[in-house]
Amino acid sequence: MGIMKTTKKNYSRREFIKQNSLTGLGAVVAIGVTPSLFASDIKVAETPALLGGKAVRTKVWPTWPVWDTSTDEEQVIKVIRSGAWTRAGVVTEFEKKWAATVGAKRCLAVVNGTNALIASLNQLDIGAGDEVITHPYTFISTIICILQNGAIPVFVDTDPETFQIDADKIEARITPRTRAILPAHTLGMPADMEKIMQIAAKHNLIVVENACLSWLAEVNHKKVGTFGNAGCFSFQTSKNIPIGEGGAIVSDDEKFMDRCYSYHNYGNPYGSVVLPEGVHGGTVINGTKLRITEYQAAIGLAQLKRLEKQTNTRNENAQYLKSKIQDIPGIVPFKLSKNVTKISAWQFPFRYKMEAFQGLPRAKFIKALRAEGIPGSSGYVTQNDKPYLKNTFESKNYRRMYPKEMLDFEKYVERNHCPENNLLCEEAVWFSQNMLLGSRADMDDIVMAIEKVHKNAGKLKA
Ligand SMILES: *Cc1c(COP(=O)(O)O)cnc(C)c1O
Numbered sequence: 001m002g003i004m005k006t007t008k009k010n011y012s013r014r015e016f017i018k019q020n021s022l023t024g025l026g027a028v029v030a031i032g033v034t035p036s037l038f039a040s041d042i043k044v045a046e047t048p049a050l051l052g053g054k055a056v057r058t059k060v061w062p063t064w065p066v067w068d069t070s071t072d073e074e075q076v077i078k079v080i081r082s083g084a085w086t087r088a089g090v091v092t093e094f095e096k097k098w099a100a101t102v103g104a105k106r107c108l109a110v111v112n113g114t115n116a117l118i119a120s121l122n123q124l125d126i127g128a129g130d131e132v133i134t135h136p137y138t139f140i141s142t143i144i145c146i147l148q149n150g151a152i153p154v155f156v157d158t159d160p161e162t163f164q165i166d167a168d169k170i171e172a173r174i175t176p177r178t179r180a181i182l183p184a185h186t187l188g189m190p191a192d193m194e195k196i197m198q199i200a201a202k203h204n205l206i207v208v209e210n211a212c213l214s215w216l217a218e219v220n221h222k223k224v225g226t227f228g229n230a231g232c233f234s235f236q237t238s239k240n241i242p243i244g245e246g247g248a249i250v251s252d253d254e255k256f257m258d259r260c261y262s263y264h265n266y267g268n269p270y271g272s273v274v275l276p277e278g279v280h281g282g283t284v285i286n287g288t289k290l291r292i293t294e295y296q297a298a299i300g301l302a303q304l305k306r307l308e309k310q311t312n313t314r315n316e317n318a319q320y321l322k323s324k325i326q327d328i329p330g331i332v333p334f335k336l337s338k339n340v341t342k343i344s345a346w347q348f349p350f351r352y353k354m355e356a357f358q359g360l361p362r363a364k365f366i367k368a369l370r371a372e373g374i375p376g377s378s379g380y381v382t383q384n385d386k387p388y389l390k391n392t393f394e395s396k397n398y399r400r401m402y403p404k405e406m407l408d409f410e411k412y413v414e415r416n417h418c419p420e421n422n423l424l425c426e427e428a429v430w431f432s433q434n435m436l437l438g439s440r441a442d443m444d445d446i447v448m449a450i451e452k453v454h455k456n457a458g459k460l461k462a
Contacts, residue, residue, distance in 0.1 A: 043056070043448060043452070044448065044451045044452045044455050045452075045455055045456075046452070047456075048368055048371065048372070048452060048453065048456045048459065048460055049368075049371035049372045049373075050367060050368045050371040050372075050460060051456075051459060051460065055371060055372050055373045056372040056373055056374070056445055056448050056449040056452060057372060057373030057374065057445040057449065058373055059373070059442075059445075061375070061434055061435050061438060061442070062434045062435070062437040062438055063434065064237075064238070064242065064433075064434040065237055065242035065303075066242075066303075066306065066310075067302075068302075071302070071305075072299075072302035072303075073302075075090070075298040075301060075302065076295055076298040076299055076302070078298075079294045079295045079298045080295060082294075084294055085293050085294050085295060086291065086293060086294065087291045087292065087293070087294065088294055089294075090294040090295075090297040090298050090301070091109055091291075091292060091293075091294060091296075091297040093297065093301065094109055094297040094300045094301055094304075095107040095108060095109050095248070097301065097304055098233070098248055098250070098304070099250060101216070101223075101304070101307075102216075102223040102225055102226055102231070102250055103222070103223050103226055104223075104225070104226050104231070104250035104251060104252060105251070105252040105254065105257075106250065106251055106252070106254065106257040107248050107249070107250045108248065108249045108250075108257060108260050108261055108264060109246065109247070109248050109292050109297065109300075110246075110247045110248065110249065110264055110290040110291075110292065111245060111246070111247060111290045111291070111292055112234060112236060112245050112246060112247040113141060113210075113212035113232055113233060113234025113235075113236065113239075113247040114141040114144070114145065114234075114247070115247060115290050116212075116232035116233065116234070116247035116248060116249045117141055117142070117145035117182075117208065117210060117212075117232045118144075118145045118148045118149065119249060119260055119263055119264060119288075119290060120145075120208050120229075120230040120232055120249050120260065121145055121146065121148075121149045121151070121180070121182075121208060122149055122263060123256055123259040123260050123263055124180070124206050124208065124229060124230065124256065126146075126149050126151050126179050126180055126206065127149050127150045127151055128150045128151070128401040128402075129151075129177060129401065129402070130151040130152070130177060130178075130179040130180070131151065131152045131153075131154045131175060131177040131178045131179065132146045132151050132152070132153055132154065132178075132179060132180045132181070132182050133154045133155075133156055133170055133173055133174070133178060133180070133181045133182065133205075134146065134153050134154065134155060134156070134165075134181075134182040134183070134184070135155070135156060135158065135164070135165035135182075135183060135184050135186065135191075136155045136157075136158065136382060136383045136384040136416075136418050136421045137158040137163055137164075137165075137184075137186050137380055137421050137424060137425070138184035138186055138210065138380065138383065139184075139212070139380070140383060140388075141210070141212070142182060142184045142210050142383075143383050143388075143389075144388070145182075146182065147388075147389075147392045150397060150398070150401055151179070152177070152402070152406065153384075153389075153416075154173050154175075154178070154416065155173075155383075155384040155416040155418055155421075156169050156170050156173050156418070157169055157418040157419065157420045157421055158418065158420050158421040158424055159337075159420070160351065160420050160423065160424050160427075161334075161335045162189065162192075162334060162335050162336060162337050163186050163187060163189060163334050163349055163424065163428075164183070164185070164186055164189060164190075164191040164192065164337055165183050165184070165186075165191050165192075165196075166420070167191070167192040167195040167196055167199070167337075168195075170196065170199050171199055171203075174199075174203055174205075178203070178205060179205065179206060180205055180206035180207065180208060181196055181199070181200055181205055181206075181207050181208075181228075182207075182208050182209075182210060183196055183207070183209060183210065184210035184212070184213075185209065185210065185211050185213060185214040185217060185224050186213070187213055187334075187345070187346050187347045187349055187430070188213045188214050188215075188217055188240070188343055188344040188345050188346040188347070188433075189217070189334060189336060189337070189340065189343050189345075190214065190217050190218070190219045190224045190336075190337055190340050190343070191337060192337040192338055193209075193219045193224065193227045193337075194219065194220070194338065194339060195338070196227075197227055197228070200228075206228075206229050207227065207228030207229055208228055208229060208230045208231075208232065209224065209225050209227060209228045209230070209231040209232065210232055211224050211225035211231045211232060211233055212232060212233055212234035212239070212247070213234070213239065213240075213344065213346040214233075214344050215233060215239075215240050215241055215307060215311070215344050216307065216308065216311050216342060216344050217340075217342055217343050217344040218340070218341045218342040219337070219339050219340055219341065220339045220341060221341050221342075225250055226250065226252070229251060229253060229256065230249055230250070230251045230253075230256065231249070231250045231251070232247065232248070232249055232250075233247060233248045233249075233250070234246070234247050235247060235248070235300060235303075239346065240307065240310065240311070240314075240344060240346055240433055241300065241303045241304065241307055242303060243296050243299050243300045243303065244296065244299065245292075245296070246292055246296055246300060254271070254272070255271075255272050257271075258270050258271030258272045258273050259273055259285065261273075262283075262284060262285055262287055263285060263286075263287040263288060263290075264287070264288070264289065264290035264291060265287065265289065265291060266283055266287045266288070266289055267283035267284055267285040267286055267287025267288075268283050268284070268287070269283075269284050273285060310437060311342075311344055313436070313437055314344075314345045314433055314436035314437060315342070315343055315344075315345060317436045317437075317438065317440075317442075317443050318343070318345045318348050318436055320440060320443050321333075321348060321431075321436075321443045321446060321447070322334075322348075324443065324444075324447045325350070325446070325447055325450055328447075328450055328451060328454055329353075329356040329454065330352065330353040330354070330355065330356025330357050330454070331350055331351075331352065331353075331356075331450060332350055332351040332352075332353065333348075333349075333350040333351075334348075334349050334350060345433055345436055346432075346433050347379070347430040347431065347432055347433065348430065348431040348432075348435070348436060349379065349428055349429070349430050350428070350429055351424070351427040351428060351429075352365055352427050352428070352429045353427065356454075357453070357454060357457040357461075358457040358458045358461055359457075359461060360453075360457045360460055360461045361461075362378060362426065362427065362429065363378070364460060364461065365429070365453060365460075366378060366429060368453045368456075368460050369449050369450065369453060372449035372452060372453070373445065373449070374431075374445065374446050374449040374450075375431075375432075375435070376429050376430060376431050377429070377430050377432070378428065378429065378430075379425070379428040379429070379430045380425060380428070381425055382418075382421060382422060382425050384413070384416045384417075384418055384421070385413045385416075389409065389412065389413075390409040393407040393409055393412070394407075431446065
């Protein structure tokens with residue numbers, strides 16, 4: 001075959017497809033190996049936009065959220081005009097659809113992903129005296145759900161190749177206090193769930209999956225969020241199912257889901273959560289209120305209709321982009337954990353090695369890309385050393401629940417040191433999901449801009 005190879009790494013076709021087959025669209029991937037890398041040398045050599053040159057791109061990116069008035073509004077308007085706004089049939093319909101979509105027996109819609117996590121841990125009886133093993137390369141909700149329940153987060157370092165929790169480092173962090181593992185499927189790429197479930201089974205631990213960014217993602221063709229005791233999702237507007245605010249818990253455990261329902265509705269009786277005999281009326285458990293409205297669910301149903309197609313578009317573009325930029329020196333795109341069969345890219349993350357860009361700092365790299373019309377961000381900051389932990393440990397509740405040594409903040413930070421994660425927080429660059437909804441030509445703009453910044457790194461630094 002006369003495919004010209006301009007890529008520097010030499011790998012077999014089979015390896016290539018394995019590495020890049022995010023959607024099972026191997027054939028599409030192969031097209032990604034075009035010989036065009038560095039082909040537009042002239043444009044790439046032009047003055048960077050940050051230094052007054054012409055930007056690679058001035059076109060706007062696909063906007064977010066997507067809303068089609070002709071197809072999306074009918075049910076929402078019907079709900080608004082009905083006056084039935086509080087939780088009823090439309091919420092139930094959304095829950096049924098989401099449960100069926102991910103392949104779980106039950107789903108409970110709640111106000112947001114953060115509270116889906118808090119409720120799940122609460123109803124799995126995780127609290128005072130318990131340690132929960134988790135991941136620092138994530139959003140704050142992954143950690144505060146543990147603290148809100150009075151437990152202690154224990155951090156396991158990140159695998160910088162996959163951006164996920166390093167499952168090989170989990171067992172070393174298990175103590176007699178460990179009750180649960182809370183992996184986050186970071187940025188919509190699944191964690192190594194098979195390994196995590198093996199460890200949990202061996203040590204008799206609960207698993208709550210933070211699948212807040214993993215709508216439709218799969219490991220071995222099984223949807224993420226359905227491996228553990230509970231899976232939690234977010235539908236906040238920046239997420240790939242945008243509702244404004246919203247979240248969900250999924251599980252096959254009927255009793256657990258009954259308790260979650262009761263908890264989300266003030267602790268009122270529900271299913272197997274019943275009042276003791278002889279008690280008439282009133283609530284059963286210590287609950288709260290996390291109900292979503294009918295119009296939120298109607299928006300959710302409209303968004304669900306386009307999820308699969310959008311997911312496939314993002315994944316195809318992510319594969320293509322990855323195949324194009326992975327050979328630019330200093331650009332190291334994400335790899336996938338074992339047996340991942342589908343991702344749900346919320347961001348396209350890669351590591352930026354400034355050594356290969358003549359020492360151009362990451363912030364300047366992002367600024368230069370932005371000037372070229374390519375918006376990127378520096379992603380997460382570290383979570384395992386921040387003031388909210390100290391503040392929690394100094395609270396009255398924590399001082400009454402734990403021995404003093406456990407709450408020494410400096411020692412806690414030392415015990416929870418995650419060097420790989422610290423480095424990742426300094427090196428990561430993200431492109432957001434709406435960019436991945438663009439065309440191949442849009443992806444080529446990203447490639448071109450990175451090449452241009454690479455070529456001009458010296459000038460940009462000075
Ligand atoms: C968005 C998000 C959450 C929280 O979801 P909300 O709906 O905003 O409360 C939790 N974890 C991760 C990883 C998220 O990205």
